[in-house]
Amino acid sequence: MHKYNGNYAHLKKPEAIAKAFVQQRLQVAEVDISSCVSDAGRPFDHVYFQQRMQDIEIVNADIAVHLNKKGVIIAHSSNAYKGHASSVRWPELSIRDMIIQQQEALVKFSDHIHRPITRERIGVRRLPIMDGNAATFEVTGVLYAFGAVRSKQVYIQSNHGVLQPAWEFVINTGINYFKAHLSLDGKRVLNVIDWAWTASYSAVPVGFSHVVESGGLRLMTSPHLPDASHRGWHRAGREEKQTTMGNNAVVTIDADEATNQRRLAPISTTQDFRFTYDGRDPDPRANAMASITNVFYVINMMHDIFYRYGFNEPAGNYQQNNFKRGGLGGDAIVAESQVGWEEDNAFFIAREDGVNGLLGLGLYTVNGRKYDLGFDNDVIIHEVTHGLSSRLVGGPAKADCLNAPDSRGMGEGWSDFVAIWTRMKGDDRDDREFRVGTYATPDGLRDYPYALDKHRNPLTYGSIYRDKQWQDEHDIGIVWANILYQMYRNIYHAMDGRFSTDFTTASIEHSNTYTMQIIIDSMQLMPCNPTFIHGRDALIAADAERSDGKYKCEIYTAFAKWGVGAKAKRRKFTLPLMSKLVESNSLPRDCKDYAHLIHAPTTGGFRGRKK
Ligand SMILES: [Zn+2]
Structure with a gap:
């Protein structure tokens, strides 16, 4: 074995010295010099090598040697392949x-x-x-x-x-x-x-309710879906924005509550938005940049996910630049974290295509502690789903088609359902309960959890009419979202539990993604100011289109169980007035075989189609 004497200085040139060192001392025989950085004005020279085998490049086998001006090697690094040179060979191929x-x-x-x-x-x-x-x-x-x-x-x-x-x-x-x-x-x-710049965000991954459930913020690297945001999340025109602004969203906070003039947002020239979340700091401002980053990430992620399910440019989505793909641009979502210092609120203002959507996420105060809703993905997803439903129902040019009592409730219900849908798992059972907005309030924001068991959530379509207490849009929304949850579970069993862990795929072969696909399709198929009955029929129409009506009875059974069966009646009102409603648990003739499921024990009662 060659003994290294520590000095090849007699070879003079840094490349020659370094190469002798690599071949004799490091015992890497076959190398090319990939670059040599030698500058008279600087104290060191750097020589970089690429290892080869049989004169073919080895990827992930880099060597660097650093020398002083006297030719003495002062440092080196190597991850050269150490195996035998003839141990692997490219096969002979035509x-x-x-x-x-x-x-x-x-x-x-x-x-x-x-x-x-x-x-x-x-x-x-x-x-x-x-x-x-x-x-x-x-x-x-x-x-x-x-x-x-x-x-x-x-x-x-x-x-x-x-x-x-x-x-x-x-x-x-x-x-x-x-x-x-x-x-x-x-x-x-x-x-x-x-080689392109990657963007990184400290965020609560979509799929978790909020920052405590996810165990803090996680680093998400280039999470955008290239087909949905083909210039990434930071570019609307030619220029790449070095902050939380881009084609789908602009997210800031108000730096000066008094004047509302100065806005703040994180800056990064390398699109590296890394922040920590300190849950113990009582001052929400301490986490402001992290909050903005998470809001930016969630809005963009949902833009990309909805895009795959059909909420694209012609359908009226929120984008500054529509890249000549139809629809109207100029309408990214403009969002604000920590809005309205004292208000326990979050909102979304949805107008017609071509007008920016406005999203505000406030601070929710519980026992004197302020919870920043920018860390509550359920709430952010709930709000951006309002943007989706108001553009899809009645077409992109109208944002006032969710104003009748049922329709307003459906708007709320879709928003909750999409939030819980991102959290579903393939091995969930029928007795899983979902609550939304549990970051600030452990029991969630609604009066009942989403549950298939009527003992745990007793609200049916009839409750809306019978009891003034349940006529608020969020309560009507509980009924609607719970029907969608039931529908999903019925489809899940009919598909023998086929579930896609990647819910961005819009696969119609998996129960969770199929459910989202027909829900989004159905929004475009129902009339302006729909009732639950219109909503049911639109889902059946979407299913007929997507899979020849294979899941018609699964859909119908879910609706019938919660009061929107074949004989349900509702007078359509475009004004926000409560009109007469007739509840029904009946099924159409071609779904008669499913009758046992309507009154079946509510947990674990669905085991696929009755033969
Ligand atoms: Zn809402």
Whole structure:
């Protein structure tokens, strides 16, 4: 073994000294100098190496050597591959096999970033230039890429020091600049680097109720869905905003309560919005930047999720720039954290398409302690869902189609339902109860929990009419959201518990995502100022469209159980007046087989379709 004498200074040039050190002392035989930073005005030189094997680049095998001006090595770092040089080899492949592998790999990668493409469109052409012994290629037909995709053969080293051959692709999508590595069979994405700026947010992940339930803030890195926000969350025009402003949302706080003139927001030139949340600090201002960041994250996340379920530009969503995809722009959601210092409130003002939605999140005071609703995802999601329902019901040009008593209640009910929907789990049972807004009030904001058991939530459609006590829109909303919860559970059982843990997918093959899909479809299918009966029929129509009416009786049974059965009657009023209502538990003739479910024991009573 070569003995290192600590000084190769006789070799003079820093590159030569460093290379001798790497090959003799570090015993890494095959290396290329990838760069040398040598500046007469600075005290150190830096030489960077790329390890190769059989003259093919090894990804994740970087070496750096740092020298002083006397040629003495003062520091070095290496994660070179340490295994035997001949232990792994690229297999001998025909060009045709190489092309097929790359097509498979690109289909896989495109699914991975949620921009699926078909294999047939992908053209792969070998380039005359070699990179050492590695063949290089040009790929066309990747629809979301700007210009041609470049690819080549590489080796990749895993974190555990295991080496394998891989395909490397360099893909520019406009907002991302990916360098991706895939296994030869195209089945596994081994590594993805995005050269574009990533944005990070300390936030309560959508899927948790609030900051205490999530165990504090978590770092979310580039959470945006590229198909829904294709320029990311910080860019409406050419310029990238270095604060909580962008195409879908502008979030600030009022810095000066007296004048309402000066607004504050976090600033980051690298889109790195990291803050801590201190739950013990009694002064909400101490957590203001974290609050703004979370509100910005949740509004944007919901924009992207709703987008996938159909709340896009033509449907009237909230975006500053609609990128010529239809609908009216100029209407990002303008939100404020810690609004109205003394008020226990949150609000959303929804107007027609083309007018900004306004969201305010206040401080909720309990026993003298102020809870910042900007950390309560249930509340934020509830409010932005008002923005969704008021644009979808009656069309984007009208935001006044949720004004009759049932309709106002449906608006509230959808908002609660979407909040609890993000929190559902695949192994939930029928006896799971949901409460919303439990950050400030442990029992939640509603008089009853969402529950399928009538002993735990007794409110039915008839309660609205019979008892003045239940005529507030939030109480009517309890009935509506609970019917939707029941409907979801019925569909869940009919689908044998198929559940998608990624609720952004809008998959119609899974019960939770299917439920959200038909709910959002139904909003567009019902009349202005709908009653619960219109709402039921619109869901049935949406189901007929999406799956040939496969779940009609699951939907009907949920409604009939809670009083909106086949014989239910309601006079439609456009004014906020209570009109006559007839409750019904009956089913249409073609769902008669489901009658036993209406009066069945309310927990665990649903076991799929009756044969
Ligand atoms: Zn509300």
